[in-house]
Amino acid sequence: MIDVIEAARSAGVGWLSLYAFSTENWRRPNAEVDFLMRLVRRVVRKHAPLLHARGIRCRFLGATDPRVPVALARDFADLMTLTSRNQGMTLTVAFDHGGRRDIVEAARSLIRSGMPADAVDEHSFAAHLPFPDTPDVDLVIRTSGEQRISNFMLWQVAYAEWVFPPVLWPDFRAPHFLECLHTFRQRDRRFGSVLPHQDGERRP
Amino acid sequence: MTHADSATPGSTGPSRTKGQGSSRRPDTEGGTATLFGPGSQFHEFFNDPRWALAMVRATVLEAAHPQIGAALIDNSTFVAHPWRRLRNTFLSMQRMFGDDDHVRQREAARLNRLHARLNGADARDRPYDAMDPDVRAWVVATLFESAVTMCRLSGQPLEQQAMERLYAEFQAFLAALGDEAGHLPPSLHEFWHYYDRVVEEELENTEAMRIILYKLFDHLPAPPLLHGLPTLWAAGRAIAGPVIGAITVASLPEPFRRRAGLPELPGAQTLMQGAYLAVGLARVLPDGWIQADTISDLLSLSPDSDDPRARSINALRDTMNRAGALIRLISPLPPEPTPTAQGATQRSAEEFFQEVLDQTGNGWLDWPDLAAMARELSSRLDLDEPEETQLYNAFADWWRELQSALDTDGDGRISAEEYAAAAASLAGPALIKVAEVLFDATDKDGNEIIDADEYRTLFRTAFQRDTAGTETAYTRSAFIKDFLSFMTGRHRTSPYDPLLAEA
Structure with missing residues (x-):
């Protein structure tokens, strides 16, 4: 994982998000969840100094569920605090994240703010999502040959490009990442309009 | 000291x-x-x-x-x-x-x-x-x-x-x-x-x-x-x-x-x-x-105080917090037996007992604990007689109310367990009276409203209510409501925390 983060950073990626654990994953057997939690905690603590040294700003999306062990939540908070002033790449780890839940939360927050219905547009709605400074997602890499969205950052992936490398996530390394990046550069992104080649070079 | x-x-x-x-x-x-x-x-x-x-x-x-x-x-x-x-x-x-x-x-x-x-x-x-x-x-x-x-x-x-x-x-x-x-x-x-x-x-x-x-x-x-x-x-x-x-x-x-x-x-x-x-x-x-x-x-400056020095202190705290985060992250793993959830707005009855009620830190709630609160409040407000005695008396009445309601084993003092067992039913008339007397003592000019200066005297900070701007004063009923919700242990993030809970 750290390999991929490093590859993204050196390739000049400004925002990298990783989907670590979905809300639905709580339905897995307890022992498996416990193991996962311990694993995550070890990984976070092991890499914290490195991430900070590289100037990476870390954030955790979700991670507010009371089922997240207290010690792990503390580590998450510590890592966010530690790296909050960093100016380099922003790494968002979606942990216990659910795209629909974020949208529901944003709707609640919007209603609470008392904004009149007519004043709501995409922009003002997005301001109520968690970490509203996160830009739209450009590229989603779904490993393991799966071809599902799986409730991931539903709002932000509206115009994302998708690639589906067959390699399993544990085996996914820097070269795979660069390959996906290359594929992305070949894509013709039109954002729904018809003008071809608007923001990229011509496809070969 | x-x-x-x-x-x-x-x-x-x-x-x-x-x-x-x-x-x-x-x-x-x-x-x-x-x-x-x-x-x-x-x-x-x-x-x-x-x-x-x-x-x-x-x-x-x-x-x-x-x-x-x-x-x-x-x-x-x-x-x-x-x-x-x-x-x-x-x-x-x-x-x-x-x-x-x-x-x-x-x-x-x-x-x-x-x-x-x-x-x-x-x-x-x-x-x-x-x-x-x-x-x-x-x-x-x-x-x-x-x-x-x-x-x-x-x-x-x-x-x-x-x-x-x-x-x-x-x-x-x-x-x-x-x-x-x-x-x-x-x-x-x-x-x-x-x-x-x-x-x-x-x-x-x-x-x-x-x-x-x-x-x-x-x-x-x-x-x-x-x-x-x-x-x-x-x-x-x-x-x-x-x-x-x-x-x-x-x-x-x-x-x-x-x-x-x-x-x-x-x-x-x-x-x-x-x-x-x-x-x-x-x-x-x-x-x-x-x-x-x-x-x-x-x-002893509390973090949210609006004291001008608090800004630089906050910057310092920020740096310190990041240093603290790093130290915790790199310290070898099984050191801390799960720390309690910090920053939650609710606190458990035991926590409230330990942080607020047991002012003398001896593990029991007793008259000296409440007297210490009265003492702290009257020094903050710089009270003279007869207001000081009124405040002490109100606390004394509250103590009698607590004692008769909570001291189940009759040893004259209240243990954390006795408190936890009955914590929900604490807002009796004597506690409301404490809030009333405290309001009167804080409201120095007696206009039934606590203005910014009076508020600052008590909490050493400015108003920090949600609807900033529209709210310029603190009414009797709002004051009493906040005091009660703090004193019954229901709310942590109130200005009373720096006043009575912190070291």
Whole structure:
């Protein structure tokens, strides 16, 4: 994982998000969840100094569920605090994240703010999502040959490009990442309009 | 650090001179005023960093006096809330030794009212009374003697003339509190006999002394400024705590150490002298680098205060928080048994009991705990009579209400378990009355609204209500509602937290 983060950073990626654990994953057997939690905690603590040294700003999306062990939540908070002033790449780890839940939360927050219905547009709605400074997602890499969205950052992936490398996530390394990046550069992104080649070079 | 609250003051008016027989005592009228203020010997010591060590030493000697020790054990909040306590002491000393006579008289009256409420009996049923003139004289004696000793131990003994002047100032201090002459010997020469006699005959190895020496510094909670850094604080404390204890023990009078069975640590004498010397050298630093009162002020500044200094403090805290986060992340794994969830707006009944209700930190809720709250609130609001007594009475009524509702085993005090079992049903009429009286006391101009200034006096911060801008005042009903929800342990993020819960 750290390999991929490093590859993204050196390739000049400004925002990298990783989907670590979905809300639905709580339905897995307890022992498996416990193991996962311990694993995550070890990984976070092991890499914290490195991430900070590289100037990476870390954030955790979700991670507010009371089922997240207290010690792990503390580590998450510590890592966010530690790296909050960093100016380099922003790494968002979606942990216990659910795209629909974020949208529901944003709707609640919007209603609470008392904004009149007519004043709501995409922009003002997005301001109520968690970490509203996160830009739209450009590229989603779904490993393991799966071809599902799986409730991931539903709002932000509206115009994302998708690639589906067959390699399993544990085996996914820097070269795979660069390959996906290359594929992305070949894509013709039109954002729904018809003008071809608007923001990229011509496809070969 | 304890003297003002532990046991001092005297009875009513100043100068009830009774057979003020002997020689060179500065008389209570006229002469005293010139002994205070800038230029006095005491004033020179006030910002002396060695004073901190001397104060610890004086506190230990006070606590070793059986009456004072008992009063401390029963009433003092210095174990649970040492930083708040320290700040109050500094403020009080400043008022007592400042050059404004009116301020001094008012502070003396306040201290006297405060100490008149401190009396009872110790574990062996020996009575104690913070108004006992001999006890009060002993407190002043320890302060004077520790100041002298502090100079001697750091290799710069006071000259005879300076020592006599300092003694006169401390006598005047006692007189300003309204005590009759004669409880401190009239001359410095006789003072040393008196001092040696009390050390020899009256001091004991009291529980309060052991707590100060061995418990307080090992468990000293982090000051509000360093709340984000429990690990760092604990690490520093683990080293500094025992050292301060050892230094203090080594500086105590030899006969007392022998009799109280205080351990002789190899090297402690040298360490103690080195510490006094090193701290003494810090005096060479430019003026303003060491301002004891500024430091105690800053340490107790609460994070959300709108004090202009809070901004730079917040920047500092931010850096400290990140350092703390890093330390926690890189410290080897199974160190901490799951820390409690910080920052939650709800707190458990046990937490509330420990952080707010048990002000004296002895594990029980008892009248002294509520009296300590009344004391803290009335010093914040700088209350005079009759408001102060009204506030105490309201707290006393609340105590009776709590006792009859919660003290199920009838031992006269309330345990954390008894509290937790009934915590939900606490907002009785007596607590509402406390809120009402507190509102009246805070609402100085009596316009039924707490304005920004009045609010600041109580909480040392500006309004921080959700609808900022529209809300410019705090009404009686809103005030009472907030107070009740804090006092029944329902809300943590209220301005009462820095006031009653923090160290």
